[in-house]
Amino acid sequence: MSDENACGASCSGGCQDGASGTSAQTPAAASTVLGTITVEVQRYRPDTGAAPYLQQFEVPWGQDTSVLDALTWIKDNLDSSLAFRWSCQMAICGSCGFMLNGVPRLGCEHFVRDYAPGPLRVEPLENFAVERDLVVDLEPFMGKLAAVTPYLVPDPDVPLAGPGNLQTPEQMLAYHDYAMCINCLLCYSACPQVGLATDFLGPAAVTAAVRYNRDSRDHGDAVRLPILDSADGLWPCTFVGACSTACPKGVDPAAAIQQAKASVAASWAFEFVLPHHGADR
Template sequence: MEELVVEVTRTDEKGNQKLQSFNVPKDKVSTVLEALLYIKENMDPSLSFRYSCRMEICGSCGMEIDGKPHMACSTTIESLKSDKVKVAPMKHYKVIRDLAVDMEGFFGKYKEVKPYIIRDDENGKYESEILQTPAQFDEFIDYSMCIKCGICMAACPIEGSDPDYLGPAPLTAIWRYVADSRDQGAKYRLEVASGPEGTSRCHFVGECTEACPKGVDPSYAIQKLRGSMVKYEFQSLFRRH
């Protein structure tokens, strides 16, 4: 029977790391997540990792697979083109245990950009529906596909060297709402983006775009955001305060 060697970087509660290999029968699993579940059910129940939907929607099972951040649920064994796979926790996060990382820092940054529609209407009462043309819808829909898996944060080298940098996903969320014709919170968002830990820290590496499992293009969004910020700052020179 053909076997897949799964080499897992395991971390205990004291932060000690070790490599552990498991031989998984290839005909029993089709994805990396299934291989990990096979190990947990048949070999080592103490193996810890986070997962939920198993269909690339919940964004829970992000991990380093053969040195690059991927979703374990959508990485097929066939695509590995090898009989061995190295699995490790996502970079730039603190490890809770084994492959489960602490996402609090990432979610904190995400909350900072207020990822929801801000309106000037009082108490959210509108006189009528807020209509959008298909063109206005197309401006932001691609960026609303983000599932907050945090993989782009693990792929970004700047995020790895500057913990305060907002990072690709929160900056993409800013652009998603700035580009949305219904939103009226651009002033707040552009101020966050133009701060010292905003878009100026992005060096357009593009690894976030390469890694994103949902095809969102964070590096493109950040450059678009930069353009909007330049326009906003230029207009503010002629604006009465």
């Protein structure tokens, strides 16, 4: 089982068997207990050959009890073998994505009070293989992300000037919203096409490509274009828009994908008018 989350940070407290680590606030300690809720958690150990099943836990909750707090309380007080990922507890690291009553959400960002009187069903993110309980396999996504060259590619003909790669506020705004992606993968769970076309690059990877293509400091669009324009690139997207609805950071991956389609179409037109002149944006 991998112990590395989507941003590359270790999450040894939350996703290791039997180790609770530095605990998130437990419901009883955090605030006045307002009630108890039945939390149904999917348990699964692929190595045993047993089928996934829902296990019920009775969890006390207060005004400030997040779903992640509830899971941590279960791990600390009822069943230390429960496996799940978390790290930042502030909707930044993107580790704690789960299906909450069938909807992909961050566990640290949603509160138990909004699911009372329950039950609250917590399952692993859809469209991913499960490694154990609520921990999903991130490796396929990591490959898709790496394929779009998700970093600044410098101009090979222009060495960096002394002060560095400067940028105006207006140039920064061209990609800023897309840079807010935390790779939580809620968009992959929400997207019906990811479920049907498993090799589809998917919302976050395409958004990362567009984010760097729109960056004035970057010169890697010619590298990314063939990846975006491939059969498994951006074309499986049917513009359902579920990715943008699910995104907890307001990134709007559906818009990024449409902009990428426009860029690819412009490249086709450019190649038609001026063949053999390369694929500029």
